[in-house]
Amino acid sequence: MQKFAKFHFKGQKNDESIILVIRRHWFDIFKQMLLIFFMIAALFGSLILLPLLFPIFTEATMHSLFVFLENSFAMFIWIVLFLIWIDYYFDIWIVTNKRIVNINQKGLFIRTVSELEFYKIQDVTTEVKGVISTFLNFGNVFIQTAGEKERFVFQQVPDPYAIKDLIMNLEEKEEKAGNCERARDEARELESVFRGKIDLSK
Incomplete structure (x- = not known):
C-alpha cells in the first residue's frame, strides 16, 4: 500500500x-x-531497396515525392506508436479499500471511468489461456456483479490469481463490515422501540 501512497x-x-x-x-x-x-x-x-530496384526514384522530381512519402510514413509510425503507448499507460484499474475503479482510455480524447463497490460482487473468476499466458502468468479476471453490468473485467493483467485473491479478501472484509453495521443499526432500532417500555434504572 505504501507504494501507491x-x-x-x-x-x-x-x-x-x-x-x-x-x-x-x-x-x-x-x-x-x-x-x-x-x-x-x-x-x-524501402529507403534502401526502392532506389536500387526503381532508379526513377533517384530523379529530381520523383526523388522529392519519394522523400515526402517516406517522411509521411515515418510520421504515421510515430503517431501509431504514441497512440499505443497512451492507450496502454492510461488504461488502468485501481483497487482501493472501498471499490474498484476502471479508467479506460480510447485514443487521445475519449476516456470512460467505471467503478464497482465490493458489496455488489457475487463471484470472481480468472482465465489464463495458452502457453505464453501460463508461462508469463497473465490473463483475465472476471467479476460477476449484482448490478446492471453483469461483468467487470480486468483484461490481460499480470498475476490474475493474486488479483482475484485480493478482491475476494476485500469483498469479505466489506461483507463483515456491512454485517456489523447492520447489527448496530438493528440494535439501535430495538433500543428505540423498547425505550420507555422497560425501566432500565431498576
Whole structure:
C-alpha cells in the first residue's frame, strides 16, 4: 500500500486509500510493438531497396515525392506508436479499500471511468489461456456483479490469481463490515422501540 501512497485519482474519497494500480501485462503492448517493428523495417527497407530496384526514384522530381512519402510514413509510425503507448499507460484499474475503479482510455480524447463497490460482487473468476499466458502468468479476471453490468473485467493483467485473491479478501472484509453495521443499526432500532417500555434504572 505504501507504494501507491502518493498516487491519487479524480473522484478519490477522503477516507479512501489505494491498494493496487494495475495495467495490462507488458506482453500485450509487446504484441502491438511487433507491428511497429515491421513498419520500421519496411520504412528502412524501402529507403534502401526502392532506389536500387526503381532508379526513377533517384530523379529530381520523383526523388522529392519519394522523400515526402517516406517522411509521411515515418510520421504515421510515430503517431501509431504514441497512440499505443497512451492507450496502454492510461488504461488502468485501481483497487482501493472501498471499490474498484476502471479508467479506460480510447485514443487521445475519449476516456470512460467505471467503478464497482465490493458489496455488489457475487463471484470472481480468472482465465489464463495458452502457453505464453501460463508461462508469463497473465490473463483475465472476471467479476460477476449484482448490478446492471453483469461483468467487470480486468483484461490481460499480470498475476490474475493474486488479483482475484485480493478482491475476494476485500469483498469479505466489506461483507463483515456491512454485517456489523447492520447489527448496530438493528440494535439501535430495538433500543428505540423498547425505550420507555422497560425501566432500565431498576
